[in-house]
Amino acid sequence: MKIAVHGASGFTGGLVVAELARRGVPAVLVGRSRERLRETAGTEVRVATLDDPDALAAAFADCAAVVNTAGPFTRWGGPVLRAALAARVHYVDTSGEQGQIHDVLATAGPDAERAGVTVVPALADDGGPGDLIAALTAARVAPGREILVADLRAPGAASRGTARSMASIVARGPLEYADGGWRPDDGGHDPVVLPGERVEVASFPLPGVATVPRHVPAARVRAAMRADVVKLFGSFDPGAAELAPAVLDEATRRAGRWFMLARATGDGGTATGTVTGPDPYGLTAVIAVEGALRLARGEARPGALTPAQAFEPAGFLDALVPHGVAWRVE
The missing domain is CATH 3.30.360.10 (Dihydrodipicolinate Reductase; domain 2)
Structure with a gap:
């Protein structure tokens, strides 16, 4: 099982790649600059730009899921999501952008269901x-x-x-x-x-x-x-x-x-x-990777889902506790 990381040469992308390595999961580094991607610790580099949807989909094609870390997502997230759907691979992102998240959840569901994959935006610390x-x-x-x-x-x-x-x-x-x-x-x-x-x-x-x-x-x-x-x-x-x-x-x-x-x-x-x-x-990387791996294991139904729709909430939060997270409801 391989997980694609789009924007892997960026700050959050590098932390996601490191978290995948910590878990022993092969990462495919995807971005526009081969030189910058090679500076990130990883085993496989694939170059694809946002204005080449076929190349982007091909970069994702044999992966179990895509973690998109390249923001602003309002500006750059759409081509990555569409490429993931074309490649029929699960998609998560680390967006905190309310409007973009609203748009993804409102529009991506039918295409995700047809592709048989799950789209979960907003897998970040907020x-x-x-x-x-x-x-x-x-x-x-x-x-x-x-x-x-x-x-x-x-x-x-x-x-x-x-x-x-x-x-x-x-x-x-x-x-x-x-x-x-x-x-x-x-x-x-x-x-x-x-x-x-x-x-x-x-x-x-x-x-x-x-x-x-x-x-x-x-x-x-x-x-x-x-x-x-x-x-x-x-x-x-x-x-x-x-x-x-x-x-x-x-x-x-x-x-x-x-x-x-x-x-x-x-x-x-x-x-x-x-x-x-x-x-x-660092916890954003942990949260995004945890979500991508759960999708790769088939834990969510196809469609565009919120984190709480895709994953059992208490179980997901409990998985973060070893990383210093504490939660309670009263």
């Missing part, structure tokens, strides 16, 4: 755990009236790829789900109260608004992020994004910590779920 913990939290109070998915990580270093994606999604603006459909978020959130801390939050286009309403029958789903981080990401216009470092050193990576919260209100009262872990970029 979208994956956020969707999984929201499913588990909402189940405690079903039927739910309102769900909040919040990213409560403290400000930290961001790579150039993250900065580019943030510039892309901030320009599009946040959505909320209400009245049976998606619409622009009207803003305004109460602070999130945690043990010993009162966190000011603001609306932000997190993946959860695109994913959670597809499997949780809530009247309203909203997303928020720590207000000071929203301010930081709002400063990433396309020019400023290019000034961010392409790669974060290991010490900087490991100093970071991500924290996703889901709060569900329903007829059964209110439930809160949290999931947190170290090294946001």
Whole structure:
């Protein structure tokens, strides 16, 4: 079994390749530059550009799954997804871009079903755990009236790829789900109260608004992020994004910590779920690889699915615990 990694010469792509190597899974490195791909530890290199769909599909053809790590996904994700479908291989990506994730889930299902493969976007440290913990939290109070998915990580270093994606999604603006459909978020959130801390939050286009309403029958789903981080990401216009470092050193990576919260209100009262872990970029690689391998083993039905639709939520989160992740619902 081989797993293709598109964007393997990039920061996140290199971490995905390293995680595959740690698990003893052969990686096929796919990108536009043979020289850059050869700088990444791997056994097989295939050159294919986004404007050559036949070559891209051929690069994926004998692989069990594709992990797409090359963002901004709003700009560059479409050709990779279409090539994976043409090659009839499973697809996951590490996108955190709400609008792109919404579009993939809304449109890719019929083609994925015809190809007999599964498409799961948003397998990163925010979208994956956020969707999984929201499913588990909402189940405690079903039927739910309102769900909040919040990213409560403290400000930290961001790579150039993250900065580019943030510039892309901030320009599009946040959505909320209400009245049976998606619409622009009207803003305004109460602070999130945690043990010993009162966190000011603001609306932000997190993946959860695109994913959670597809499997949780809530009247309203909203997303928020720590207000000071929203301010930081709002400063990433396309020019400023290019000034961010392409790669974060290991010490900087490991100093970071991500924290996703889901709060569900329903007829059964209110439930809160949290999931947190170290090294946001390293854990993104772990999450994406875990998802790709589960698809390769046939653990999900064909179609375009959210993480919680594709995988049993508690089992997936438990698989992350050896990597320093902790989760709970109360």
